[in-house]
Amino acid sequence: MMRTPCTILISLLVLASGCLDLGSEPPAARCVEGNCIDGKGKLEIQEGSYVGEFRNGLPAGQGELFFKEVRIYKGSFRHGLFYGKGEYFFADGSRYVGDFLQGHFHGKGNLDLKTGSSYDGEFRNGLYHGRGVYVYLDGARYSGEFRNGKPDGIGLFESSRGGYMKGRFVQGELDGSAEVYVPGEGKLEGEFSRGRLKRLL
Known part of the structure; x- marks a missing residue:
């Protein structure tokens, strides 16, 4: 599972660990362009830049964030954070499109991983x-909660x-009443605990 991208808090001029190595000094x-207080402009930060709308000196509204001239985020900001609808581009080619809340994936979204999942x-x-719905590289899929x-x-x-396998899952494993079908062997219904069959129903 890929975690949320680094939370961007431009108000403190710090890109969290993993995005940039900033050392101890911001x-x-x-x-470099336009109005970076209340309006539209371009703000350059070490090895990166923000182009878009500002409010009270912070990214707010629509904008784009670049790292070494490569766009990593396009979408909505609030108080310097990803907020609302946006698109995040990972360095490995993975991509997320959907809702953000305070810099995190939050709400509905689609994550396409470089692995093919x-x-x-x-x-x-x-x-x-x-x-x-999670779709694996080999075409297998899990749909549910x-x-x-x-x-x-x-x-x-x-x-x-x-x-x-159909039933209740706990932390990725069948747990409770479930139905399992294996091609060539048939279907069974049973009681499971942490992925192990305890008894047939």
């Missing part, structure tokens, strides 16, 4: 949380070979 920032659904604080980044709740896992 980088110098300068307005994808998630479409609800996020909370940067994690899969709520209803969603997620909690803190893992399948948790009622869901259906469908393998790329035609099998499935």
